[in-house]
Amino acid sequence: MKVFNTLTGQKEDFHPRNRVVTMYVCGITAYDESHIGHAMTYIIFDVIKRYLGFKGHEVRHIQNFTDIDDKIIERANQLGVAPAELAREYSDQYFANMDALNVARADIYPRATEEIPKVIEIIQGLLAKGYAYESEGSVYFRVRNFPDYGRLSRRNLSEMIPKASTYEEKKEYPLDFALWKASKPGEPFWESSWGKGRPGWHIECSAMALKYLGDTIDIHGGGQDLVFPHHENEIAQSESFTRETPFVRYWLHSGLMQQDKQKMSKSTGNLVSIKDALGRFSSDAIRLFILSSHYRNPLTYSEEALEANERGAERLRSALTHRAKADEKAAMLNPEPFEHRFIEAMDDDFNTPQAIAVLFELTREINRSAEDCANITEAQLTLLKLGGILGLTLKEKAQPTPDAETFINLLASTRDDLRQNQQWQLADKIRSGLADLGVTLEDTHQGTRWKYNKI
RNA sequence: GGCGGUGUAGCCAAGAGGUUAAGGCAGGGGUCUGCAAAACCCCGAUACGGCGGUUCGAAUCCGCCCGCCGCCUCCA
Numbered sequence: 001m002k003v004f005n006t007l008t009g010q011k012e013d014f015h016p017r018n019r020v021v022t023m024y025v026c027g028i029t030a031y032d033e034s035h036i037g038h039a040m041t042y043i044i045f046d047v048i049k050r051y052l053g054f055k056g057h058e059v060r061h062i063q064n065f066t067d068i069d070d071k072i073i074e075r076a077n078q079l080g081v082a083p084a085e086l087a088r089e090y091s092d093q094y095f096a097n098m099d100a101l102n103v104a105r106a107d108i109y110p111r112a113t114e115e116i117p118k119v120i121e122i123i124q125g126l127l128a129k130g131y132a133y134e135s136e137g138s139v140y141f142r143v144r145n146f147p148d149y150g151r152l153s154r155r156n157l158s159e160m161i162p163k164a165s166t167y168e169e170k171k172e173y174p175l176d177f178a179l180w181k182a183s184k185p186g187e188p189f190w191e192s193s194w195g196k197g198r199p200g201w202h203i204e205c206s207a208m209a210l211k212y213l214g215d216t217i218d219i220h221g222g223g224q225d226l227v228f229p230h231h232e233n234e235i236a237q238s239e240s241f242t243r244e245t246p247f248v249r250y251w252l253h254s255g256l257m258q259q260d261k262q263k264m265s266k267s268t269g270n271l272v273s274i275k276d277a278l279g280r281f282s283s284d285a286i287r288l289f290i291l292s293s294h295y296r297n298p299l300t301y302s303e304e305a306l307e308a309n310e311r312g313a314e315r316l317r318s319a320l321t322h323r324a325k326a327d328e329k330a331a332m333l334n335p336e337p338f339e340h341r342f343i344e345a346m347d348d349d350f351n352t353p354q355a356i357a358v359l360f361e362l363t364r365e366i367n368r369s370a371e372d373c374a375n376i377t378e379a380q381l382t383l384l385k386l387g388g389i390l391g392l393t394l395k396e397k398a399q400p401t402p403d404a405e406t407f408i409n410l411l412a413s414t415r416d417d418l419r420q421n422q423q424w425q426l427a428d429k430i431r432s433g434l435a436d437l438g439v440t441l442e443d444t445h446q447g448t449r450w451k452y453n454k455i
Numbered sequence: 456g457g458c459g460g461u462g463u464a465g466c467c468a469a470g471a472g473g474u475u476a477a478g479g480c481a482g483g484g485g486u487c488u489g490c491a492a493a494a495c496c497c498c499g500a501u502a503c504g505g506c507g508g509u510u511c512g513a514a515u516c517c518g519c520c521c522g523c524c525g526c527c528u529c530c531a
Contacts, residue, residue, distance in 0.1 A: 027531085029531095037531060154459070263530085292469090293467080298524065299467095304480085444488095
């Protein structure tokens with residue numbers, strides 16, 4: 001299995017350090033609704049985790065919530081609520097969204113505000129080792145003391161100096177970054193030996209990764225926009241603190257969701273919320289859309305693309321609805337070659353577009369074999385299993401209530417009687433009436449079947 | 456400006472030196488059907504932004520040019 005490591009810029013063979021694969025994924029800053037770009041990142045890492053599981057690895061997955069920072073405070077003040085309350089509300093919404101997208105939960109979701117002791121411990125260690133300095137109640141990291149600074153993002157300090165736009169007098173050097181920020185009056189704060197304040201953004205991830213996963217972790221993931229400065233800073237502070245190299249063995253970064261030829265982003269308001277998308281499309285369609293392009297490439301959101309993938313999802317689902325003929329002499333569709341090709345695709349840096357292509361080829365083969373009355377049970381199970389690695393449920397978007405189902409069945413069988421008597425007009429009236437209510441009737445050789453299409 | 460990425464059929468998107476350039480959606484033709492729907496079969500890029508070069512052979516490697524995007528400030 002090969003994965004593309006941002007640090008080396010190459011595909012490398014993946015070998016975890018120990019039996020359990022350790023994986024840290026940067027989570028959200030909880031100050032606003034999650035958008036479809038977040039869905040992209042977390043669906044991608046969900047698939048990576050599921051695939052590692054499929055390959056027999058046990059995965060320990062940690063993902064943080066940033067629940068204290070400038071934007072949270074600013075937003076909370078605007079709304080007149082406590083920052084902690086705001087963060088809690090949006091992290092709850094995040095869970096609801098991810099559950100609806102069938103994103104499996106991480107093992108632990110640490111929150112910055114609950115990891116202050118570890119943060120302080122690291123900052124103290126960095127101060128003691130001379131990698132950090134205090135200034136007016138804040139603490140900064142001395143990037144010039146870390147020779148490897150810039151390696152992950154392929155840039156060097158000398159190129160960046162003139163570009164550093166925000167020069168704060170409190171810093172020794174413009175690119176030094178805050179480990180601890182002194183709090184202003186009225187802001188939430190935690191006590192520390194250098195005064196009241198709160199953690200800088202980057203330090204929480206180091207603290208959580210080191211605390212829950214150890215000094216060297218296998219996989220660290222996040223969106224490509226985090227490469228610099230966030231992940232660069234994480235490396236600097238973590239390796240300086242532990243004196244262990246590398247902090248992360250495989251850096252994986254997902255491409256960003258675009259809309260109107262621009263990055264989708266909270267700060268620009270250029271976004272589609274996950275909730276809105278889920279109101280219009282099934283989670284399978286959303287996942288199919290996101291996974292139909294390679295995870296490291298950007299993807300442009302469009303309604304048309306989602307609609308196309310909804311139809312694709314429907315096609316996969318419907319291959320599962322054929323009833324197997326219990327004829328022992330029937331030929332069996334062997335799904336093994338498909339599974340083999342699926343694995344081959346996924347082993348190559350999680351090539352989900354190719355893996356999905358295999359799923360569609362298997363689907364066609366199932367449909368064809370079903371017409372030939374071959375045994376397709378194994379093939380259907382394989383489709384379900386492989387789809388599951390991509391987090392596809394392949395379930396209908398919604399089911400009618402049991403009551404409604406009874407009525408639908410009654411109408412369908414009445415219509416069949418009418419068809420028997422060639423009462424086409426009445427039969428068609430029932431069919432179109434049901435269609436208006438979201439029920440599609442299909443007359444097959446095995447009788448009439450129906451689908452409920454409402455989301 | 457620096458660094459990174461990207462440009463493949465109407466749309467989305469794989470492929471990264473060599474048999475017929477995956478797959479999905481849309482479209483056309485057909486089979487089935489009372490008609491539909493679904494499904495299946497057949498069809499569609501002599502062509503991979505442009506121009507050169509390397510090679511027996513390039514969408515795939517190299518050079519230049521053009522377009523688009525990201526990061527360099529908070530961001531998944």
